[in-house]
Amino acid sequence: MAKGFDTHQARLNELNLFGKDLARRAKSKCELSGESGVPLKIYEVEPVPKEPEFKHCVMLSELVIEQLQKPKNINAKTWRGILPELVWSELEVIQVLAIRLLRHIARSEAWAQEVLDEAFIDETTLEWADKCPL
Numbered sequence: 001m002a003k004g005f006d007t008h009q010a011r012l013n014e015l016n017l018f019g020k021d022l023a024r025r026a027k028s029k030c031e032l033s034g035e036s037g038v039p040l041k042i043y044e045v046e047p048v049p050k051e052p053e054f055k056h057c058v059m060l061s062e063l064v065i066e067q068l069q070k071p072k073n074i075n076a077k078t079w080r081g082i083l084p085e086l087v088w089s090e091l092e093v094i095q096v097l098a099i100r101l102l103r104h105i106a107r108s109e110a111w112a113q114e115v116l117d118e119a120f121i122d123e124t125t126l127e128w129a130d131k132c133p134l
Helices: 002-016 019-026 062-069 076-080 092-105 110-118 123-131
Strands: 040-044 057-061
Touching (some): 002 040, 019 057, 057 062, 076 092, 076 110
């Protein structure tokens, strides 16, 4: 049990080393919702590599993390004005999350499928998004 805890703590410590660079990249805003003035956490986008990688990390608000972890809590109306822009992000990790959210929302909202249909998405980005859908 202690070994698993120690491994987890070591991973968290490694992730925290990315904190300043992630906060700078995010301009201290949630990288998905754009919300500022809220606590942000480092979120690793699955599948996570054995060793933490900067390119798999984003800074997100607790509310966004909760929605990613419990997709039934996703409010499609909240994301309608945000995801069409995020799917065109220069950051692959943001595109992956946008694709996953859009695919989930597209089950009940036609606008989300339209956004996906209109977006140009690189094959490697699609493959990453396919590995762990919401």
